[in-house]
Amino acid sequence: MRIVKAALLAFVFVGGVQAAEDPQVTRGRALFADAKVSAGNIACANCHPNNGHTDNKTYVGIGVVADGDAQGRSTPTLWGAGRRSVYGWAGNAPMLEGNIRGIIVNRMKGAEPAPETLAALAAYVRSLTPPLTGNVEEDGTPADKAPAAVKRGFALFTGAGGCGACHVPGSFDKAQLEDVGTGGPFKVPALWAVSQTAPYFHDGRTKTLEETARLMWEAAAKKNGKPSSPTAAQMSDLLSYLNSL
Numbered sequence: 284m285r286i287v288k289a290a291l292l293a294f295v296f297v298g299g300v301q302a303a304e305d306p307q308v309t310r311g312r313a314l315f316a317d318a319k320v321s322a323g324n325i326a327c328a329n330c331h332p333n334n335g336h337t338d339n340k341t342y343v344g345i346g347v348v349a350d351g352d353a354q355g356r357s358t359p360t361l362w363g364a365g366r367r368s369v370y371g372w373a374g375n376a377p378m379l380e381g382n383i384r385g386i387i388v389n390r391m392k393g394a395e396p397a398p399e400t401l402a403a404l405a406a407y408v409r410s411l412t413p414p415l416t417g418n419v420e421e422d423g424t425p426a427d428k429a430p431a432a433v434k435r436g437f438a439l440f441t442g443a444g445g446c447g448a449c450h451v452p453g454s455f456d457k458a459q460l461e462d463v464g465t466g467g468p469f470k471v472p473a474l475w476a477v478s479q480t481a482p483y484f485h486d487g488r489t490k491t492l493e494e495t496a497r498l499m500w501e502a503a504a505k506k507n508g509k510p511s512s513p514t515a516a517q518m519s520d521l522l523s524y525l526n527s528l
């Protein structure tokens with residue numbers, strides 16, 4: 284019996300190690316940090332440093348522009364990017380591989396990437412799961428042990444704030460574009476790790492999560508035909524929840 288258990292443990296252990304060392308992911312991580320994918324212009328990791336996080340800057344091509352520049356696009360985090368409903372602020376890339384190809388060829392001015400390069404980069408990006416804070420489950424619901432403010436914030440997110448209609452809990456995005464009065468239809472961004480991804484919106488126009496959440500509350504209320512602003516207490520609870528993602 285003891286031997287069987289030991290064998291089982293060894294199997295699980297080896298299985299775990301193999302999963303952590305998927306050669307595609309290892310290769311993808313190296314390519315991610317290598318400017319050779321763009322003929323030496325720049326590496327993915329320059330703009331998405333710290334294992335796929337964002338450098339919190341707004342770009343046209345590979346040049347940094349002022350946050351809020353109408354042509355600029357804010358760098359999204361890649362944490363959780365393996366399971367977006369759609370890619371790019373314009374929401375025009377249904378697949379991760381196609382999105383990465385576009386970035387290499389159009390943004391980074393690199394040569395057409397080999398299919399193996401795209402597959403390895405996509406495998407690496409898919410391995411970047413968001414760092415969970417412990418207050419929220421993977422489906423977006425508050426954990427039992429979460430502070431009461433987080434639970435109230437979730438109730439506002441799915442209730443009075445109307446956020447959940449677009450930022451569907453779990454993925455916190457959706458495939459259809461939405462026009463929330465920011466200059467046209469844009470993709471609904473996923474909100475995992477959102478406390479760390481300022482500046483916000485497609486062009487990086489807002490600096491704080493509070494300002495962003497207030498604008499979103501007012502836009503959602505207006506869309507629903509009942510204009511309102513969040514009270515100070517509602518904003519505080521909503522931020523407790525958003526900061527837990």
Ligand code: HEC
Pocket residue numbers: 315320325326327328329330331341342344345346356357358359360361364367369370371372373379382383386387391404408
């Ligand atoms: C010059 C900075 C820069 C570099 C280099 C860069 N990115 Fe990005 N990345 C961005 C910006 C800005 C966006 C948003 C662009 C848009 O949607 O118009 C983005 C978007 C993405 C997205 C879509 C995420 C989402 O939620 O829609 C993925 C995936 C991605 N980048 C992966 C990569 C990979 C892989 C590389 C290297 C091949 C790379 N990026 C290189 C700045 C950069």
Ligand code: HEC
Pocket residue numbers: 440444445446447448449450460461462463465466469470471472473474477480482483484485486492495496499500501503506521
């Ligand atoms: C009608 C759909 C819709 C509703 C309802 C909605 N959002 Fe959004 N949200 C969007 C879209 C679309 C964007 C991107 C707009 C842009 O980039 O210009 C966005 C952007 C955001 C961002 C910026 C994220 C980033 O990475 O830049 C945050 C934070 C946010 N929403 C939170 C909320 C909260 C909190 C609520 C509820 C009070 C809410 N949203 C309600 C569609 C919606």
